[in-house]
Amino acid sequence: MTLPDIPFDIPTSPEPPPLEHSRHLLATDTVDDYRRTVIRGIEYVADHLAAVDRPTTGATPGDLEPVIAGIDLDRPIRDLTQALDELHRIYLRDAVYFHHPRYLGHLNCPITIPALLGEAILSSVNSSLDTWDQSAGATLIERRLVDWTAQRVGLGCRADGVFTSGGTQSNLQALLIARNEARHRLGEGAATADRLRIFASTASHFSIVKAAALLGLDESAVVAVPCDADRRMRSVALAAELDACRAAGLVPMAVVATAGTTDYGSIDPLPEIAEICAAAQVWLHVDAAYGCGLLVSRRRELLRGVERADSVTVDYHKSFFQPVSSSAVLVRDRATLRHVTHHADYLNPAESAANSIPNQVDKSLQTTRRFDALKLWLTLRIVGAEGIGEMFDGVVDLAERTWQLLAADPRFEVVTRPQLSTLVFRYVAAGVSASRCDELNQHIRNALFASGEAVIAGTRVGDRQYLKFTLLNPRTTPDEIADVLDRIADVAEVFLTDTDERQAS
Numbered sequence: 001m002t003l004p005d006i007p008f009d010i011p012t013s014p015e016p017p018p019l020e021h022s023r024h025l026l027a028t029d030t031v032d033d034y035r036r037t038v039i040r041g042i043e044y045v046a047d048h049l050a051a052v053d054r055p056t057t058g059a060t061p062g063d064l065e066p067v068i069a070g071i072d073l074d075r076p077i078r079d080l081t082q083a084l085d086e087l088h089r090i091y092l093r094d095a096v097y098f099h100h101p102r103y104l105g106h107l108n109c110p111i112t113i114p115a116l117l118g119e120a121i122l123s124s125v126n127s128s129l130d131t132w133d134q135s136a137g138a139t140l141i142e143r144r145l146v147d148w149t150a151q152r153v154g155l156g157c158r159a160d161g162v163f164t165s166g167g168t169q170s171n172l173q174a175l176l177i178a179r180n181e182a183r184h185r186l187g188e189g190a191a192t193a194d195r196l197r198i199f200a201s202t203a204s205h206f207s208i209v210k211a212a213a214l215l216g217l218d219e220s221a222v223v224a225v226p227c228d229a230d231r232r233m234r235s236v237a238l239a240a241e242l243d244a245c246r247a248a249g250l251v252p253m254a255v256v257a258t259a260g261t262t263d264y265g266s267i268d269p270l271p272e273i274a275e276i277c278a279a280a281q282v283w284l285h286v287d288a289a290y291g292c293g294l295l296v297s298r299r300r301e302l303l304r305g306v307e308r309a310d311s312v313t314v315d316y317h318k319s320f321f322q323p324v325s326s327s328a329v330l331v332r333d334r335a336t337l338r339h340v341t342h343h344a345d346y347l348n349p350a351e352s353a354a355n356s357i358p359n360q361v362d363k364s365l366q367t368t369r370r371f372d373a374l375k376l377w378l379t380l381r382i383v384g385a386e387g388i389g390e391m392f393d394g395v396v397d398l399a400e401r402t403w404q405l406l407a408a409d410p411r412f413e414v415v416t417r418p419q420l421s422t423l424v425f426r427y428v429a430a431g432v433s434a435s436r437c438d439e440l441n442q443h444i445r446n447a448l449f450a451s452g453e454a455v456i457a458g459t460r461v462g463d464r465q466y467l468k469f470t471l472l473n474p475r476t477t478p479d480e481i482a483d484v485l486d487r488i489a490d491v492a493e494v495f496l497t498d499t500d501e502r503q504a505s
Contacts, residue, residue, distance in 0.1 A: 026124065034124070037080060038120070040080060040081075040084075041080075041084065044084045044088075045092070048088065048092050048093075049097075049099075052097050052100060054100065054102070054452040054453060055096060055097050055098075055100035055102050055103040055452070055454060055455045056094070056095075056096045056097070056103075056449060056452050056455055057093065057094045057452050058449055058450040058451060058452045059094035060450075063094070064090065064094060067089070067090055068090050071086070071090070096455060098110055098111075098472075098473075099111070099473070099475075100473075101473055101475050101476040101477065101480050102453065102454040102455070102476070102480060102484060103454075103455045103473065104454060104455060104456050104457075104469045104470060104471060104476070104481075104484065105455040105456055105457045105470060106457055106470055107262065107290060107315075107318050107470055107472065108470075108472065109317070109318060109319070109321050109322075109472040109473070110321060110472070110473050110474075110475070111321055111322060111323045112321050112322070112379045112382075112383055114375075114378040114379045114381070114382040114383060115321070115322050115323055115326075115375035115376070115378060115379050116323065116375075117378055118374040118375035118376075118377065118378040118379070119323055119375055121374060122138075122370060122371040122372070122374045122375070125371070127370075127371045128368050128369060128370075129142060129163070129360050129364075129369040129370065129371055129373075130347065130348070130359065130360060130361035130364070130366075130367050130368060130369055131347060131348055131352075131359045131360075131361060132352075132357050132358055132359055135360070135371065138371045138373070138374070139358050139359075139360055140358070141371075141373055141374065141377050142162075142163055142360065142371070142373035143358065143360075144377075145163075145328075145373050145376055145377060145380075146160065146161045146162065146163070146328060146330065147159075148380075149161070149292075149295070149314060149328060149330060150330050152295040152296070153295065153303075153306055153307060153309075153312055153314075153330060154306070154307030155307060155309070155312070155330060155331075155332045156307075156332060158332065158333050158334055158335075159330060159331065159332055159333075159334065160330070160331055160334030160337060160363065161328050161329050161330035161331055161337075161363070162328065162329060162337075162360060162363040162364045163326070163327065163328045163369070163372055163373050164325075164327045164328060164329055164364070164365075164366075165325045165327065165366070166289075166315060166317070166324070166325055166327045167205065167207060167287065167289030167313050167315045167327060168205075168207040168210065168211075169327070169329075169365060169366075170289070170313035170314070170315075170327055170328065170329035171205065171207045171208060171211050171256070171285070171287055171289075171313055171329075172207070172210075172211040172214060172215075172365070173329045173340060173364075173365050174254075174285045174311035174312075174313060174329055174331075175198065175208070175211045175212070175215060175253075175254055175256075175285065176211075176215060176339060176340065176365075177283075177311065177331065177336050177337070177339045177340070178198075178253055178254035178283035178285060178310070178311070179191075179196060179215055179217075179253055179254075180339040181283060181336060181339070182196065182251060182253045182254075182283070185281075186251065190251065191251050191253070193215075193216050193217050193218060194218045195218075195249070195250050195251045196217055196218075196221060196250075196251050196253040197220075197221055197222075197223055197245050197250050197251065197252055197253055198212055198217070198221055198222045198223065198253055198254050198255075198256060199222075199223045199225055199238060199241055199242065199245075199252065199254070199255045199256065199282075200222055200223075200224065200225065200233075200255075200256040200258070201224070201225050201226075201227050201231075201232070201233035201256075201257075201258060201261075201268060202224045202225065202226060202227050203227050203231045203232075203233075203258065203261040203262075203263065203264060203266060204256055204258050204261065204287065205258065205261075205262055205287055205289070208222055208256050208287075209222050221253075223241050223245070225237050225238045225241055227266075229416065230264075230266055230416050230417070230419075231261060231263070231264040231266040231415075231416055232266045232267065232268050232269060233257060233258070233268040233269065233273065235269050235272035235273055235276060238255065238273060238276055239276050242255075242276065242280050242282065252280060252282045253282075253283065254282065254283040254284070254285055255273060255276070255277050255282055255283070255284050255285070256285050256286075256287055257270055257273045257284065257285070257286050257287070257309075258286075258287045258288075259286055259287065259288035259290070259291035259292075259294070259302075259303055259306060260287075260288060260289065260290030260291030260292075260319075260419075260420050261290070262290065262422075263422060263424055263459050263468060264415070264416055264418070264419075264422060264424060265290065265291075265399070265418050265419050265420030265421055265422040266416070266419055266420075267291055267302055267303070267419050267420070269305075270286065270303065270304060270305025270306055270308075270309075271304060271305035271308075272305075273305070274305045274308035274309070277308075278308070283310045283311070284308065284309045284310050284311075285309060285310065285311045285312070285313070286306050286309040286311070286312045286313070287313045288303070288306060288312055288313055288314055289313050289314065289315035289318060289327070290315065290318050290319060290420060291303065291319070291420060292313075292314035292315060292316070292318070292319055292320070293318070293319025293320060293388070293389070293392035294319075294392070295314075296320075296385040296386065296388050296389035296392065297389045297392050297393050297396070298389065298393055299393065299396065302419060309332065310331065310332050310333075310336075311329060311330060311331045311332070311336075312329070312330045313327070313328075313329055313330075314327065314328050314329075314330065315327045316328070316375075316376050318472070319392050319472070320376060320379070320388055320392075321379070321388060321391060322375050322376055322379065323375060325370070325372055326372045326373075326375055326376055327372075337362070337363045340362075340363060340364065340365055341362045341363070343362075347359075347361065347367070348361050348362060391474040392474075394474040395421040395471045395472055395473065395474055395476075396418075396420055396421050398421065398471050398474075398476060398478065398481070399418045399420065399421040399422065399423060399469075399471050400417075400418065401478050401481075402423055402469060402471065402478070402481050403417050403418055403423055405478075405481065405482060405485065406423065406425050406485075409485070411427060411428065411429075411485075411489050411492075412425050412426065412427060412428065412485070413425060413426050413428045415461055415466065421470065421471040421472060422468060422469065422470045422471070423468065423469045423471075424459060424461060424466050424467070424468050425466060425467055425468075425469075426441045426464070426465070426466045426467055427440060427441055427444060427467070427488055427489065427492045429492065429496060432496065434464060436499075437464075437465075438464055438465035439465075440492055440495055440496065441458070441465045441466060441467055442458065442465050443491070443495050444456075444467060444488050444491050444492055444495070445457070445458045445467060447491045447495075448484075448487065448488070448491065453484075453487060454484045454487065456468065456469060456484070456488075457469075457470060467488070469481075
């Protein structure tokens with residue numbers, strides 16, 4: 001048999017002697033190269049960060065796509081400085097910088113320096129947190145942090161969990177466990193996919209709907225429970241929906257309460273919801289991806305009731321000031337983690353568990369998994385839980401002061417007083433229609449990003465367009481917030497003047 005001709009030519013470049021490329025691998029005899037390369041890279045990035053004077057340059061996909069597409073990946077540069085200069089041109093120069101005090105966009109936080117050290121260490125050692133024989137020591141550090149977090153939540157002595165890639169994965173794993181627990185309790189015949197229902201507020205995270213689809217549930221599986229004026233789940237409405245579910249012959253699989261909604265930072269009434277779930281014997285999952293910072297805050301009381309949850313999502317890379325990814329899912333009863341346990345003879349044979357060998361893959365949806373726990377470990381050991389809590393309290397305090405500014409300023413309409421650190425508001429102008437205000441507020445967001453002066457987010461309330469501040473930088477000051485609000489007003493006035501002149505002409 002003859003092989004067909006390859007219909008294209010692979011570009012070639014002068015090749016070093018055989019095995020010469022292996023000098024780029026980290027090994028005992030290449031540590032000096034590793035040291036020089038990493039130090040040079042850190043110095044390069046540090047010099048750039050020191051010069052960053054705005055959160056973004058406002059670069060568009062059209063600006064960067066042709067530049068990146070034009071790079072020939074089959075022809076390496078083979079020079080560190082030139083490679084870093086190229087990286088500056090295609091990434092560093094135009095990146096969005098969350099550490100800048102006028103980054104007010106999404107749930108992205110500035111990160112602690114000890115966590116960055118942890119990132120460098122874990123990448124260098126490259127442990128994989130699936131089995132003990134790939135992660136000795138690292139496994140126990142992760143387990144200790146899970147226990148510490150579960151203790152802060154108050155889940156009790158049988159609690160357990162595992163680090164995840166983020167809140168979406170944590171919510172998926174929690175709901176998978178809830179589904180299988182419902183089937184275990186009621187039987188496969190009663191808890192069929194078309195009958196199972198999940199209850200979450202209208203302000204809950206979209207990952208709940210995604211999780212339902214991934215679990216093979218019916219399109220109508222997620223029941224949207226109405227919220228009150230503060231965007232918190234109405235517990236009376238939840239009780240009514242659960243009753244209606246059972247009356248229709250359907251099966252309540254789980255209730256998802258949110259401790260920190262993405263748009264409003266609202267916290268559902270956890271004690272009331274916990275009572276309802278206990279009476280109805282329904283799994284309670286608390287999505288505290290955002291609000292988990294309250295675990296180390298002087299406002300811990302806002303999470304009262306979370307200790308009664310069956311599972312909890314926490315995102316350290318939001319309110320614990322950690323680099324992405326750093327998250328976990330916790331369960332009240334470690335036995336429920338059996339629903340994600342599968343044994344493979346080549347990886348985690350069943351006798352490993354019998355011999356008390358700690359394989360984290362037994363608890364995780366992932367197999368190969370980074371040692372992300374190290375970042376939080378070093379942050380706690382150097383900064384401390386109290387230090388993290390002070391920083392999180394700082395952004396919540398800032399949100400309260402910002403709400404006061406917005407509420408007192410007739411140029412703005414603010415939706416609700418924040419419990420955490422997000423504010424949804426919009427610019428309003430006398431005599432301007434609602435639809436034109438929608439266009440105006442979308443323009444404001446786009447114009448600020450394009451200018452690079454500030455990054456703010458946008459969302460919709462009902463069918464109207466609003467702006468959003470997400471405050472997660474303790475170094476942002478009230479004066480900077482006031483300046484951004486004035487800049488929003490300036491952009492709005494120019495837009496209204498320009499459109500009035502165009503219509504007049």
